[in-house]
Amino acid sequence: MEWSSQPGQNLAKGSPTPEQLHSIKAQLDLVLLALESLTGLGSEAMLTAAGALGLSEWLSDRVNLWRLRQASPLRAGQGRKKLDIDEARALVLVSCYLAANHKATIRQAVAHLEKALEQGQPPHRVAILGNYLDTFSNAYQERMEADSTSTPDDLTSLALKLLIDLLFYSSTEGPRKLWLALLDRSVT
Amino acid sequence: MPSLTSLTSYEYEAGTCTLRLVGQLSALSQLSDKPVLTRSRFQLQLWRADSVTTEVERGSMRQPVLEVSGREPQLSELAAVVRQYVQTYLQGQTLTLGEGVGQGATHLAPVGLTRHRLEMAESDTPARTHRVELSTLQLADLADVLEQADRAVERRPEEARLRAPRYATRPRLPLWIGSVAAVAVAAVLGSQWLTTTPVSVRSPAPTAETAPDAESFTLEGSQDQAASVPEVDDSQPPPATSEATGPEREPTARTPLGSPAAPSSTKKGNTATAPEQPNSATPPPGTVDSGTEQRRDESANSQAPQSGDTRPASPAPSSASEPSNTVTESSPAVGADQVAQPEAVTSARTSAATADGASASAAEWLEQLRTALQEQWQPPAGLSDSLRYTLTLAADGTVSALQPLTDLSRTYQAQPTLPQVGSVIPNLVRSQPVTVEVQFLPSGEVVVSPSPVEAQPQDSR
Numbered sequence: 001m002e003w004s005s006q007p008g009q010n011l012a013k014g015s016p017t018p019e020q021l022h023s024i025k026a027q028l029d030l031v032l033l034a035l036e037s038l039t040g041l042g043s044e045a046m047l048t049a050a051g052a053l054g055l056s057e058w059l060s061d062r063v064n065l066w067r068l069r070q071a072s073p074l075r076a077g078q079g080r081k082k083l084d085i086d087e088a089r090a091l092v093l094v095s096c097y098l099a100a101n102h103k104a105t106i107r108q109a110v111a112h113l114e115k116a117l118e119q120g121q122p123p124h125r126v127a128i129l130g131n132y133l134d135t136f137s138n139a140y141q142e143r144m145e146a147d148s149t150s151t152p153d154d155l156t157s158l159a160l161k162l163l164i165d166l167l168f169y170s171s172t173e174g175p176r177k178l179w180l181a182l183l184d185r186s187v188t
Numbered sequence: 189m190p191s192l193t194s195l196t197s198y199e200y201e202a203g204t205c206t207l208r209l210v211g212q213l214s215a216l217s218q219l220s221d222k223p224v225l226t227r228s229r230f231q232l233q234l235w236r237a238d239s240v241t242t243e244v245e246r247g248s249m250r251q252p253v254l255e256v257s258g259r260e261p262q263l264s265e266l267a268a269v270v271r272q273y274v275q276t277y278l279q280g281q282t283l284t285l286g287e288g289v290g291q292g293a294t295h296l297a298p299v300g301l302t303r304h305r306l307e308m309a310e311s312d313t314p315a316r317t318h319r320v321e322l323s324t325l326q327l328a329d330l331a332d333v334l335e336q337a338d339r340a341v342e343r344r345p346e347e348a349r350l351r352a353p354r355y356a357t358r359p360r361l362p363l364w365i366g367s368v369a370a371v372a373v374a375a376v377l378g379s380q381w382l383t384t385t386p387v388s389v390r391s392p393a394p395t396a397e398t399a400p401d402a403e404s405f406t407l408e409g410s411q412d413q414a415a416s417v418p419e420v421d422d423s424q425p426p427p428a429t430s431e432a433t434g435p436e437r438e439p440t441a442r443t444p445l446g447s448p449a450a451p452s453s454t455k456k457g458n459t460a461t462a463p464e465q466p467n468s469a470t471p472p473p474g475t476v477d478s479g480t481e482q483r484r485d486e487s488a489n490s491q492a493p494q495s496g497d498t499r500p501a502s503p504a505p506s507s508a509s510e511p512s513n514t515v516t517e518s519s520p521a522v523g524a525d526q527v528a529q530p531e532a533v534t535s536a537r538t539s540a541a542t543a544d545g546a547s548a549s550a551a552e553w554l555e556q557l558r559t560a561l562q563e564q565w566q567p568p569a570g571l572s573d574s575l576r577y578t579l580t581l582a583a584d585g586t587v588s589a590l591q592p593l594t595d596l597s598r599t600y601q602a603q604p605t606l607p608q609v610g611s612v613i614p615n616l617v618r619s620q621p622v623t624v625e626v627q628f629l630p631s632g633e634v635v636v637s638p639s640p641v642e643a644q645p646q647d648s649r
Contacts, residue, residue, distance in 0.1 A: 117300070167325070172336050
């Protein structure tokens, strides 16, 4: 798999508008949250990935990474950092790089999900999926602003959707897919 | 020998999916940042996700849930559909897609939360449609290999196939046009020659042995001309090389091979002929039909020196039963050949042209057959050697027999991309059944040659 040291080299060249970036920030944070919940990786792994990809200029340290992720409009707290286009692209590359590195785990989880759905079994009863769903729900509720309208089922659906998304992002053209999805989502 | 082109193959794998591309490497590759494949074919295989996890245990026992092969346009269509479907899914907020994506004969639609139904038609046999339900893992792998291939190799569509669908009839001139044109040219040239060329005598007078032969070799329907041979023999100029071979081929053109109609008197002339020489109007066995015309010309040229010794006025005996009459050697009989007669020469030239026309028609027919077979032929995976068959076509183009010539050919005889008995190959109507030998190469090429044990296909005029 080819990974570029330039954030936008493998991605579409269209620059999103500020409104689009607003949505992109939220989605990128969720992708990383799903990845964290499934694989247990933390900010150190993300910084290492950024270093391997030559993206340290945009993801230099934990504080910088925390500020970038805190830019999500879904996050609890105030004083969000603005996310620029290069930072967004750097996060896309890091997310897909990590997804590719944990492809086996992602495939295993998706395979279990398919099997569970095929057998009419609740996904959370499968160990790997149960752990993932629990971790994701806890992290989401801990970090995001409380939303009285969302239910646990909504969170489960979101987590499973992000799990399947990660499967596609872990492929050869994962960064392009994620970038296009971010742009598409931000305009719909 | 058929001209062989080198093929390049690429293989891409991702989990449950394997994609194999085979094609000719275009010269454009030198100018491109990635290889450019022309006339490419693909073979796509999808396995069950669970069978992949136990691949080591099952070894070769696993069976693909989908195995499809085809040509470039179909692959691009599939890639576009999968790409659009996946991207639509990724931009959605929910686990399932609302609707499917389709392009041409390829459709992909959601079935439940994590299942997707793929439908695609075989490019070579559009009536055959593959329907398979993909898991999300399989879909992701399929998307992955298609993207790998798209990124690594540039595939150029086959222009010929874009222009005409399978079995479509290309705008062709009627088969008899070539013969008519040749006859007309020969008649015009012959008449000019006879009226303007000074008379010269090159050959000695016919011997007592050869003169009767010349009479006895009179062509059917030209008794009068034969009778006038003694009167005009000295007025005949030496023939041109290309014309010299004409009379010898004439009987072939006028009488179908294998016909028992050869008069007994013709056998008298056979003693003066070279029995080793095959019928000049019949392409040698094993000839690639695409090169038949060229070979025919080469054959004619190779006979030129002998033709120089052969005189066109010699009404060669019918070669219907004796193909060896086509080329004569220097022999006492040659003296008789040197006796010329204007009308006979004209007739001979006309017949020669007709023979050329018939040969050209046969070559065209073989080319037409080869094209039709090649468009249908898809080499199965793992085919290592050519498949050779004797193919018999009824007069209406129906496949009446497909006889394997090797054990390997027998193994693959039931392949649907091979002509099956009872199927009809359109636009190949002949006046009589025809048997040819066909080779199906692993590269996708097809070589058709006249069967050595059967008559050459004759034009139905």
